[in-house]
Amino acid sequence: MTAVRCIDLCKTYRQGDQDIKALDHLSVDIEKGEFVCLMSPSGGGKTTLLNAIGGLDIPDSGEVWIAGERIDQMSKGQLADLRLANIGFVFQAYNLIPVLTAQENVEFVMQIQGVPAAERHDKSFAILQEVGLKGLETRRPAEMSGGQQQRVAVARAIVSRPELVLADEPTANLDSKTSAELMELFTELNEHHNTTFVIATHDRRVQAYAKRLVRMLDGRIVDDIEQHAA
Amino acid sequence: MNVVLRLAWRNLWRHSRRTWLTIGAMVFSNTLLVFMISLQFGMYGLMIDNTLQVFSGHMQIQAPGYKDDQKMRQVVPDVQPLAARLRSELDSETIAARGWAFGLASSEERSYGIGIYGVEPTFESRVSNIPGLIKEGRYLEQNDAMEIVIGTMLARNLRINVGDELTILGSGLDGSFAAAVVVVAGIFDSGVREIDRNIAEMPLGTFQDVFYMNGAGHQVVLLAPDLDQAEALQTRVATMLSANDALVVQGWDELQPGVKQAIQADMSSAFFMYGILVILVAFSVLNTQLMSVLERTHEFGIVMALGLKPGRLGRLVMLETTMMGFIGLLLGAIAGALFTTWFTVNGFSYPGMEEMVAKFNLPGRVYPRATLVTMFAGPLVVFLCTLAAAIYPALRLRRLHPVEAMRTN
Numbered sequence A: 001m002t003a004v005r006c007i008d009l010c011k012t013y014r015q016g017d018q019d020i021k022a023l024d025h026l027s028v029d030i031e032k033g034e035f036v037c038l039m040s041p042s043g044g045g046k047t048t049l050l051n052a053i054g055g056l057d058i059p060d061s062g063e064v065w066i067a068g069e070r071i072d073q074m075s076k077g078q079l080a081d082l083r084l085a086n087i088g089f090v091f092q093a094y095n096l097i098p099v100l101t102a103q104e105n106v107e108f109v110m111q112i113q114g115v116p117a118a119e120r121h122d123k124s125f126a127i128l129q130e131v132g133l134k135g136l137e138t139r140r141p142a143e144m145s146g147g148q149q150q151r152v153a154v155a156r157a158i159v160s161r162p163e164l165v166l167a168d169e170p171t172a173n174l175d176s177k178t179s180a181e182l183m184e185l186f187t188e189l190n191e192h193h194n195t196t197f198v199i200a201t202h203d204r205r206v207q208a209y210a211k212r213l214v215r216m217l218d219g220r221i222v223d224d225i226e227q228h229a230a
Numbered sequence B: 001m002n003v004v005l006r007l008a009w010r011n012l013w014r015h016s017r018r019t020w021l022t023i024g025a026m027v028f029s030n031t032l033l034v035f036m037i038s039l040q041f042g043m044y045g046l047m048i049d050n051t052l053q054v055f056s057g058h059m060q061i062q063a064p065g066y067k068d069d070q071k072m073r074q075v076v077p078d079v080q081p082l083a084a085r086l087r088s089e090l091d092s093e094t095i096a097a098r099g100w101a102f103g104l105a106s107s108e109e110r111s112y113g114i115g116i117y118g119v120e121p122t123f124e125s126r127v128s129n130i131p132g133l134i135k136e137g138r139y140l141e142q143n144d145a146m147e148i149v150i151g152t153m154l155a156r157n158l159r160i161n162v163g164d165e166l167t168i169l170g171s172g173l174d175g176s177f178a179a180a181v182v183v184v185a186g187i188f189d190s191g192v193r194e195i196d197r198n199i200a201e202m203p204l205g206t207f208q209d210v211f212y213m214n215g216a217g218h219q220v221v222l223l224a225p226d227l228d229q230a231e232a233l234q235t236r237v238a239t240m241l242s243a244n245d246a247l248v249v250q251g252w253d254e255l256q257p258g259v260k261q262a263i264q265a266d267m268s269s270a271f272f273m274y275g276i277l278v279i280l281v282a283f284s285v286l287n288t289q290l291m292s293v294l295e296r297t298h299e300f301g302i303v304m305a306l307g308l309k310p311g312r313l314g315r316l317v318m319l320e321t322t323m324m325g326f327i328g329l330l331l332g333a334i335a336g337a338l339f340t341t342w343f344t345v346n347g348f349s350y351p352g353m354e355e356m357v358a359k360f361n362l363p364g365r366v367y368p369r370a371t372l373v374t375m376f377a378g379p380l381v382v383f384l385c386t387l388a389a390a391i392y393p394a395l396r397l398r399r400l401h402p403v404e405a406m407r408t409n
């Protein structure tokens, strides 16, 4: 089954009197369970593509299908529900709610999903352990290192076992040891739960974990190769 | 506990000084509102008492047409037995019978047309201040004595003094000629012009003889223990009377429409002031919430990207405002209650007031009337306006675009 299908996507931004093609007639299919790395130099269109896939931004033209449903014509509310139910997001950085503790940050999304309190508590506790944050449940973001914060964000993205995880430069603020741990966690989820991963990065260390490497340049795909995990 | 509730609560204290300042504005205005409204109602009570306790009472039993067309023949038959019956059935002493007639009062030198009231000397002092406001001489004592008390201005106009004789001329209930010579027993000073110039009181027994009343009178005056109980008493009296269809009970607002109008006029100007106060508080809340929403744009972008709908985000902001407003409501009502209660016990006075009310034979202080309504009406309005003020910042969130919001820092 196709988890993500993008057909002929175009997105143009105007900067001053210049048109920038962030997506330029881009098409790509991603099957369920794939582990894809989007590679490009900065400005290549990775974030724009992830936003289009996640329904955060609507492309100027083209179609986006998620799990067999066309999403580029959905309403804001429908898109929000889609993200809440099917997609886990990990953003570059600073994406926790500062007044909530690590565990509360993870629980917050589940509460919106309507998960009962006891289940919320157990699941958030377990997932924090899984990402290696046992004992830090009651810390607030300001009391954690960048790597720890990022792992809370990952825990929040995967706690509900979404079908699809979109991660935008998840290792940008991490040291090599922490980023290796994070990528191993992703790999494990991918293998055990068949979760589809699309990770945008220009970090060479990350690319080693990908089973499929998609290289972009100026909003187009220039290279698309399968590779075996290192 | 609910994570959303916790989030709202903690968001509130992110900038605790700002939050406290906003709450402070609410508490201040609420305290002021509670006190002002309580004082205002205390003043109204005093105004009403001033007017009603002088003469008209809280209510009167009359013939149906008497109030609008004051005629001799609009009588209450057997008025003294009726008053006596009410006194025993209601177990109240503050009930008195009266008769009324128009007559010409003549001294040796002058004549004036006046309203002559026949009153029960024993009970009149319990429904009216006039017996207590005798300046010279004494009040009436015997129900059949040939005497009269008059106001200071009338005494001056007639050039008459205590002990002098006064000739009364008028027409009796049957239309016959009524005349009597009575002695001035006392002179009262009520401080109310119309009363001091135009009214005289004589014993009801004498009055009934002179005007051929045949036991009838024109009103039974009732005074409730206080104004709050007047309405209930009026309903009770009305049901007691229903067997006797020929009579009605008129409430104080019908007897003294001027008082009600004065109160209404004062209320509208006071509530205009309160309105301005409330609007100022609402703007301070609007400002706080707008700031707090704007500075969290990035964060809101994240939670929307996670799948939170703008409507729920708006509800979060409303929830924060509700919490803040509720603290303001509670603290304000408590502070207002304490502040007001102190004056409820000790009274509130300002220069010049003592002399004014002393004239009316009443205490020289206003006692704010602290009721549930005066305690919570103001704070509740502030609370609702606070919520209304947060609607705009909450609605703004609908226009938030997650990608753009996350880009801001």
Ligand SMILES: Nc1ncnc2c1ncn2[C@@H]1O[C@H](COP(=O)(O)OP(=O)(O)O)[C@@H](O)[C@H]1O
Pocket (backbone or CB within 6 Å): A013, A014, A015, A020, A021, A022, A040, A041, A042, A043, A044, A045, A046, A047, A048, A049
């Ligand atoms: N909101 C925007 N306004 C203007 N230009 C934008 C906007 N978002 C992205 N771009 C431009 O689109 C191009 C692709 O950006 P992006 O998708 O963020 O690339 P990447 O994530 O690969 O660095 C860049 O040239 C960037 O400057």
Ligand SMILES: [Mg+2]
Pocket (backbone or CB within 6 Å): A046, A047, A048, A168
């Ligand atoms: Mg990017």
